[in-house]
Amino acid sequence: MITRTRFNPPLAAVSRLALLAVCASALMPPAHAQRAHGAHEHGVAHLSVAIEGAELLIELSTPLDNLVGFEHAPATAAQRATLADAEARLSQGAELFRLPEAAGCVLAETVLDSPWPLQAGKEQPADHDHDHDHGVGAREGHADLIATYRFECARPAALDALRVELFDVFPRLRELRAVRAAESGQGAAVLKPGAAVLSL
Template sequence: MKDLSCPLVRHTIYALSAFAFAQPVLAQHAGGAHEHGVAELSVATEGATLVIEIVSPLDNLVGFEHAPASAAQRRALATAEAQLRDAPGLFRLPAAAGCALAEVRIEGGWMGGAAAAKEQAARPARAHDHDHDKAHEHGAASADEGGHADVMASYRFDCAQPQALDAIDTQLFAVFPRLREVRAARATAGGQGALVLRPGRTVLPL
């Protein structure tokens, strides 16, 4: 994996320096590309601390991007949030590293609790990008005619043997079958780098 300067990695390093998730990345990504089937993953380590962040269109997780309009859609959101909170089900870490989950935060996509959902519902929807507008012109309407919705999930682990953290096997494609590509970036003791993950190529070397 080649070295690079990645805004997502830089943000994660900032979060690590404070040992908290004080600056959510949703605002950072609001002006970037919103591509269905694609998510962003960032991984950073500092000492015994491992931080993982995922940013994904809500459509990848539940198949729609509007406020839930039925009981079935509310259940879909609740299921997706539970899956996002199940860090061991999403990331297989080396057992020798002895990593214990210390914190999970989920924001956006009408997730993260009632207060977060209410706040998001009050915000004006973001305009569709050019590609989606073009799709609408050809009759390919998306699930949400008003705008896009992104979800950010952050995970902090405390690792007893961080030197054993040599790779992460992501299970995102198995848990969220609508995903077809994860653009991963890492900043660890092994250096900085980026890698595109796909079904069948799920391991991110650290």
């Protein structure tokens, strides 16, 4: 598994997720259409799932508050530990997104775009200066984190559902607005604690 902390996904994945974002806008109710992707509402996160051939792509976009309870640069050892733990949990995509065993999926790539990357053992790139906002950045006192996962599946025809474990790991998260796109069709669903299975 490759884990990177800079947001630099493969171009093909970007174009597919961008396409999905367009689809998501079309599928969302009008109230959500204008900011379907990346709207910032505490307690709510957005999930995009795309299946293309043997690849399953997942993008999670969430206010940082849902993960750690604050949206500023960590100022204390406790806040640094909380954020590092959240980033570590998000790096374990196979624990957060459960796919049918029959599909034979393996997590091939994870990209975390955290506003303040803290994962143990991860060095800041040498060219990383600090005169800019990290990631999607802090805007008006808010900050988002985006995590992208690429699974490769031996039997994609068996991909019928995705169970999301995020609510147990991050209890501040109350609602996950999900969109999915595959060659077989598109759809949208709202996942909640106790109802966290997305039909594919």
